[in-house]
Amino acid sequence: MKLIGLMYLLSFCSYLSATPINGTDQISMLIEKRMWTNWNQSNIELNPDSTIDTPEMIRKSGYSAESHVVMTEDGYLLTLHRIPGGNDSLPVLLQHGLLGSSADWLVLGKDKAFAYLLADQGYDVWLANFRGNIYSRAHVSLSPSNPTFWDFSFHEMGIYDLPAMITFITNMRSQPLHTYIGHSMGTTSFFIMASERPKISKMVQMMVALAPAVLIKHMQSPVQYLNLIRSEIKVKLYVMIIPPNPV
Template sequence: MAWCVAVCILVITATRVYGQKVVDERVIQKAHHFAPELFMKAPDRAEKDGYPMETHYVLTDDDYVLALHRIPGEESSPPVLFQHGQTSMSDSWIAFSENRSLAYQLWENGYDVWLGNVRGNLYCKNHITMKPSDPEFWKFSWHEMGMYDLAASIDYILNTTGHEQLFYVGHSMGGTMAYVLLSMRPEYNTKMRLVINLSSSAFGSHVTSLSTYSGTINWGLFKAYLDVTGSYELLPYSESTIAELYFVCGNSTSAHATCKNLFSQTFGKSDGVSEKDVPLLAVMGMGGISAFTAWHYVQVVQTGKFQQFNFGPEENQRRYGSREPPEYNLKMVTAPVAIHYGYTDEHNSEKDILRVAAILPNVTEIRKVPAKYFNHLDFISHKRAKELLYDHIVNSLEEY
């Protein structure tokens, strides 16, 4: 939830600066002119960088329509699925291409690269019977993303490519989704050649970032507020918001420094992100999410348990047959899992990472990225990510 907190604060700051909730169209046009990379969509980013990209549409078992972005390899190329973190989108894997994007690097090494998206983000706002304006559309969390979105994406990729297994790279929530799917639907373990989790934990007992403040929020009051407003969407993609972020964080040296400091406090210290990268980092956290998704992480922080969504005693009894939500059984995750984490990651602590690793039955590697300062977002944006992390991952995949 930290990404959500950071972006929300930046947006509030921007609103105060302009004194209005929606910026003037001329301001948006000006931001487009000075920072076109902030407004690009994944296919445009790939084209700019000289890579081919296809868009594929996938239907989940519960009728959400997902968009997958593919950088196609040869027919024999092993498929690899990338799954983004909370509030983000497929763009996060290629937006910082000057760092030698891991997605691009794997494609150049002969892989068939697929970039996943999840229900509710800017690429996945379609459903067979519901519209985003319907409150029911947003009543999901990362539980449904793992159970249905990830399962449907895997099946589609394997059916399309003719392969029996794929590699999986999950950042933050992307790793949580894998733990959900593989524990709840263990037949998918055989479809995973190797799971690579980047700063992905199932527990939040030792979270130290701004997201810990969310633990004091009462779900009943929060939901009552959402019911009154009639909206369960948080951080919807908006060009006016992007323009605000650019002019607040990207228009002067002092603004750069202030916003970079906020990100440092939220995600941990980093020596691999320049001030000018901060607006783009913020945009990568503006894919749009459900309030239930954010709250499910708050629940993890509050309880210290990796369990299904807590709807309250009565609804839990109806759904689960018990007054408490059941915990996910991580011992059912039998696919090989490689775990990478950072020294200064304020969003996923070393203690929580190692707690997961001690339960998983088939951990192939637990690796702390060898940099003094490496935070939660550095896995996608650090200037030296290639030499610190990506080259190692490429070599690891070749062993499988």
């Protein structure tokens, strides 16, 4: 199991309660709030956005929201969120970093979050979700409970995920992607795509790299230590997610 997939799986097992909640699912919402009440011993005020998903966050801030599902060449189903612009608007794709999601570009709220600022300037804003995160945890044949589902890294994100999303946007808009804006792992994957899938990169007119990550051997983040014990983590997670054979 590769490191990036391993980290997403670790996040999946540790934070199941963080899965986006459908507004119609009242039982799930009650469970979420009950869990927060039990954990919140200091009476910290609950952020109302913590129990809604990305499209709901967008609509709550006064914008239109769309969701689109895109299939990669290797069968992963990725969710693209969108704040649609006008007919003449320029499409911009925002790509999150490690263990992030489309919500990363919205959490600062209206008048502050980057996605909203772009929408206010008239851009057609697309918010990507890499395989394995809470919005892209599906596959045409593999279940997230299957370790094979998590056997990926930023390499697969670069050769499969980004090409699928960029091709979808350019086909839908019948024009090149005006700007790709990536953060951290979102830049790493773009560099991989530019190297391995140059025809796709030519569909992008401009790329903006925020906190670009290229060489990981000099990494100072605590994430580096997971790589040292990934075999041990893999064994433990395998036991957690694979049910025992029936007797």
